[in-house]
Amino acid sequence: MDKDQPHRLSVAPMMDWTDRHCRAFHRQLSRRAQLWTEMVTAPAVIHGDRARLLGFDAAEHPVVLQLGGSDPAQLAQAARIGADMGYDAINLNCGCPSDRVQSGCFGAVLMESPNLVADCVAAMIAAQPRPVTVKCRIGVDDQIPEEVLPRFVETVAAAGVRHFVIHARKAWLQGLSPRENREIPPLDHGLVLAMKAAFPALEICLNGGLQRREQVPALLAAGLDGAMFGRAAYHDPCAVLLGADSALWGAPDPVTTPEEAAQAMRPYIARHLAAGGRLHQVTRHMLGLFHGRPGARAWRRLLSQAGGRPGAGLADYDAALAAVAQPRIAAQTPPPAPAEPARPAPVPARDRV
Structure with missing residues (x-):
């Protein structure tokens, strides 16, 4: 083979x-x-x-x-x-x-x-x-x-x-x-x-x-x-x-994350828009890019909404990508350390039993 x-x-x-x-x-x-x-x-x-x-x-x-x-x-x-x-x-x-x-x-x-x-x-x-x-x-x-x-x-x-x-x-x-x-x-x-x-x-x-x-x-x-x-x-x-x-x-992968793939598509989308194409013609095929990942629903929603609007462009695309990034940032931010319980004030010697 x-x-x-x-x-x-x-x-x-x-x-x-x-x-x-x-x-x-x-x-x-x-x-x-x-x-x-x-x-x-x-x-x-x-x-x-x-x-x-x-x-x-x-x-x-x-x-x-x-x-x-x-x-x-x-x-x-x-x-x-x-x-x-x-x-x-x-x-x-x-x-x-x-x-x-x-x-x-x-x-x-x-x-x-x-x-x-x-x-x-x-x-x-x-x-x-x-x-x-x-x-x-x-x-x-x-x-x-x-x-x-x-x-x-x-x-x-x-x-x-x-x-x-x-x-x-x-x-x-x-x-x-x-x-x-x-x-x-x-x-x-x-x-x-x-x-x-x-x-x-x-x-x-x-x-x-x-x-x-x-x-x-x-x-x-x-x-x-x-x-x-x-x-x-x-x-x-x-x-x-x-x-x-x-x-x-056994060959190098062109990208290793869906975010990299999304960024790699920007020049293609820009050329398509410059030639008179519409954003949705490209991005409708990309709705599943973040499937199962935080922010996937926002990605799909924002691209779908933008895609049906005349004049939608890279700013809309970047907004959808930013919506994916926010839940990831939140997920990666460690929760604040729990506050130490307050220690009781020492009891004056005269009040000790």
């Missing part, structure tokens, strides 16, 4: 969350973790505003572009565009269970069509030089995961894919919402481990149910090539990313 691989720890693609501002923030906590875009459909890449949909800063590397679609020609063209824009890898989404992706015949519904997926990834591989990867579920609806997942992986790998991220839950395309699909179907980490044992030459990463970076070494020791964190990385980023570079790659 290559210990330099960025996918040892990655942050999952999450719609409306993992935009370029979120990735810029996460990059302050870890220089090594692999970051992913939100899913972008192939037609949107081809016909849409590419600067808005695909633009990213060089500091975000290593970063993966996730595409949605099921038309090999469209996906090939979109993959080529992504490679030309500098993404490190191109991923095909075979795991999203939303109604929108089902109606478009992509996402988790592709688990039912491994041959089509193979055609898609073969076209993507032929069209450009970046690695093409697949993110999938263990199955959908009434499929038996132990039967369908090996066939799916084998078929897609035969088309040239060497890297799979497997969300260790079924997706129920009928009857469950996307949110319920992230929580209700039971996890089966054992099946993902079995896929690595069955396909040792492939890179297999586990997604689903992971909460803290400390879980990663055991997964790597069990043979997996990496772990992907979703909502945990967004809602409590320090639990996943802070200290990851030293723990998983």
Whole structure:
């Protein structure tokens, strides 16, 4: 196993969350973790505003572009565009269970069509030089995961894919919402481990149910090539990313405290504001920075209030950061020493009994 691989720890693609501002923030906590875009459909890449949909800063590397679609020609063209824009890898989404992706015949519904997926990834591989990867579920609806997942992986790998991220839950395309699909179907980490044992030459990463970076070494020791964190990385980023570079790659950590991360984001926020952006576009991704720490509630409240106000800027950001610092100062200030009890005045000798 290559210990330099960025996918040892990655942050999952999450719609409306993992935009370029979120990735810029996460990059302050870890220089090594692999970051992913939100899913972008192939037609949107081809016909849409590419600067808005695909633009990213060089500091975000290593970063993966996730595409949605099921038309090999469209996906090939979109993959080529992504490679030309500098993404490190191109991923095909075979795991999203939303109604929108089902109606478009992509996402988790592709688990039912491994041959089509193979055609898609073969076209993507032929069209450009970046690695093409697949993110999938263990199955959908009434499929038996132990039967369908090996066939799916084998078929897609035969088309040239060497890297799979497997969300260790079924997706129920009928009857469950996307949110319920992230929580209700039971996890089966054992099946993902079995896929690595069955396909040792492939890179297999586990997604689903992971909460803290400390879980990663055991997964790597069990043979997996990496772990992907979703909502945990967004809602409590320090639990996943802070200290990851030293723990998983033996590299220096860019910051060691959430306060340092907040300060490191100031220049980025200043540039964004100077370019006409709004504070909330960045800070909405940072509300969980102090999760579980004194002052976290004030941080969230002040940033949320400021974010919806026109003209909010660095002064509002600094005020929120100061509100975090005050409870810490109070917690670190030792209580005053208890006053010694007053000694009774001595009794004059003449009054002694």
